[in-house]
Amino acid sequence: MFNKQELIDFCNTARESYLAHISIDCVVFGFHEGQLKVLVLKMKNEQSWYLPGGFVLKNEPIEEAANRILKDRTGLDEIFLQQFHVFGDPERSRPHREMYANMLPPSENWFANRFMTIGYYALVDFIHVTPTPDSHSEACTWCDLADTPQLELDHGIILKSALDTLRLQLNYQPIGYNLMPKEFTMPELQKLYETILDKKLDRRNFQRRMLGFGILTRSEKPRKGGAHKAPYLYSFDLANYQNALKEGLKGGW
Amino acid sequence: MFNKQELIDFCNTARESYLAHISIDCVVFGFHEGQLKVLVLKMKNEQSWYLPGGFVLKNEPIEEAANRILKDRTGLDEIFLQQFHVFGDPERSRPHREMYANMLPPSENWFANRFMTIGYYALVDFIHVTPTPDSHSEACTWCDLADTPQLELDHGIILKSALDTLRLQLNYQPIGYNLMPKEFTMPELQKLYETILDKKLDRRNFQRRMLGFGILTRSEKPRKGGAHKAPYLYSFDLANYQNALKEGLKGGW
Incomplete structure (x- = not known):
């Protein structure tokens, strides 16, 4: 989490730069040789894990925002992200509201806002990408799906929903072009x-x-x-x- | 469109009540005896047609917002709406920004904001519902899909996207329970x-x-x-x- 000065700096930038009330979270599944994993971030100074997410610039198309956020937070570039669902429960961002409530009055505190988040997902061959944590994060790592740490906010629900979407997608879209070698059995x-x-x-x-x-x-x-x-x-x-x-x-x- | 006093009144209410930057638009397909139609609104004092849409109350879950908006705008109640896509091009709401730019300065003008819109769709038996226009609208009617009037903003794209989603859905979900009689051939x-x-x-x-x-x-x-x-x-x-x-x-x- 941010300390008070970091929070003030972030809130000033955020009010200038970002649309209020909207965030984006990315579920990146990694596949390689029969293993399926998901990319998660561990925040500095918190014992807590998140999906890579962020905010939308005031004049930025949301598809570009999703790609920029994923690149900024994890170093992954040129990943084909697919939008799958908006999570719009007004209570979903309450933990962040409460975490920072004592540091700044609501009018100055970006996290006092309600945020709905747009979920994007992708499936990549995880040996072809090198996750790199951003400056807010202590770690950016692949976790086995069966062994994912508890995720903050509603990020566990978002992950489950992305997995359901990926499984459904197998019924009507092809998959594997970026995951399989050129020739395969x-x-x-x-x-x-x-x-x-x-x-x-x-x-x-x-x-x-x-x-x-x-x-x-x-x-x-x-x-x-x-x-x-x-x-x-x-x-x-x-x-x-x-x-x-x-x-x-x-x-x- | 609103006249200046209506615009001022609406903007005052909107700033108090709604989340900025987010709207919802509903694509309601009507089916009956081999005909497929879509529900559209004609605004008062404009020669223009829209999908029924509106804004999200500050503390309202988005699924509830979609149902409330559809009810307010068209009279249709207890319709099972499914979220299908967010339309997030920063230019999509420019026509409304320009339409009202001369009436109010941007700081007071709700429509000077950029809006992304969350698309919801439903398929209903159109003899079981009675569309009723709200006070902003001159008409609320079913149009044949092949004969839909030109829709304002990106509502034509939203309609096309909803239809693609409905067609895709036929491959993996059942359909027809509310559309067919109890027994059918x-x-x-x-x-x-x-x-x-x-x-x-x-x-x-x-x-x-x-x-x-x-x-x-x-x-x-x-x-x-x-x-x-x-x-x-x-x-x-x-x-x-x-x-x-x-x-x-x-x-x-």
């Missing part, structure tokens, strides 16, 4: 789905359905190596993949 | 899907897929009447339907 792709859904899937159904989407190209040559039966290699058909991102996967109505 | 249900999607669907595929979701119960008795072969009647299995609303339709991963 069907079991490797299945592992991505199983990790996100946190359940086992039937091998034959997975393959039939996935091929039905028309977003995969099968390579002529199977993978070399020691396997007694070399598996087929697939890659994404980028044109069809991008079309499915826009139009939804085949198999809809 | 498969072709009647298919017509609902075809109307929303604005395309013909294959009869056999539709039936196979719909039955696969496990949300329909087939009645013992076919419909009476003159048809040479009486069609089966179906009703929704409410427990399974509500479960599918929460968990997504069967046939996902």
Whole structure:
């Protein structure tokens, strides 16, 4: 948390620069080799963890704000963030209101405002990014989803909602282009789905359905190596993949 | 539009009552007997049409705000509104800023603010509701989707985005409980899907897929009447339907 002078400085800047009442919080899921993690920040001088978040500049489009905030807070740049929900309970920011209530009168205290927060999420290959904490934070780290520390405010609810959205999205949008190597086997792709859904899937159904989407190209040559039966290699058909991102996967109505 | 005194009165109330920078707009689709329509308002003293919208009270949860606004503006009550997107381009509210710029200085003019708007949508049976314009509006009416008047601000984009969301939703959530009679034939249900999607669907595929979701119960008795072969009647299995609303339709991963 801020000390009194830091709070005064922050509030002065915030009133000048930011829209009142609105914040953005980012849920960045990291996937690599069968593990799913989430990026969290530990604030300096607090035993508390948050999703990376921040405020919107007075003249800034919100999509740009989400990207700037994620970059400022974690160092992650050029991540495709998707808006998923606004969290608008008037009580959600009460803990911050109370935390700073003794330091400044409400009229000068940015955190005396009610804030609704716009949730954004992304899924990245976590070996390709290097989280770097900002100056307010003591740490910026990946946590196993099953082992996430308790998050402050309603950030636990926001994380749960982002995960639900990601799982639902598997039913109508393709996934994996930035997560899989250029060529991969069907079991490797299945592992991505199983990790996100946190359940086992039937091998034959997975393959039939996935091929039905028309977003995969099968390579002529199977993978070399020691396997007694070399598996087929697939890659994404980028044109069809991008079309499915826009139009939804085949198999809809 | 407001005249100067109306604007002054509105701005005084708004500053007292509402959160700055945030509005809500509602896209209410109406369905009845194979027609899909959208509810729009015509403002007094303007040749212009809007989606029903408004502002959030300082201490009001946003879901309550959406319902209150829809009720205030259109008379529609107890409609299940779903949040679908925030529209956050800083230029989106410029036309209102300019429309009122000559009447009041920016510091007193509520509409000099930038507003981002949270979009909500709903699908209702339009014979069961009676649209009633509020005191700012000259008319509150259903328009055919294909024949919607040009909407002000970015309301045309918001409508398009709501329709895309509704169509996508058909792939993972059940629909129709409040729109179909208690008992209906498969072709009647298919017509609902075809109307929303604005395309013909294959009869056999539709039936196979719909039955696969496990949300329909087939009645013992076919419909009476003159048809040479009486069609089966179906009703929704409410427990399974509500479960599918929460968990997504069967046939996902």
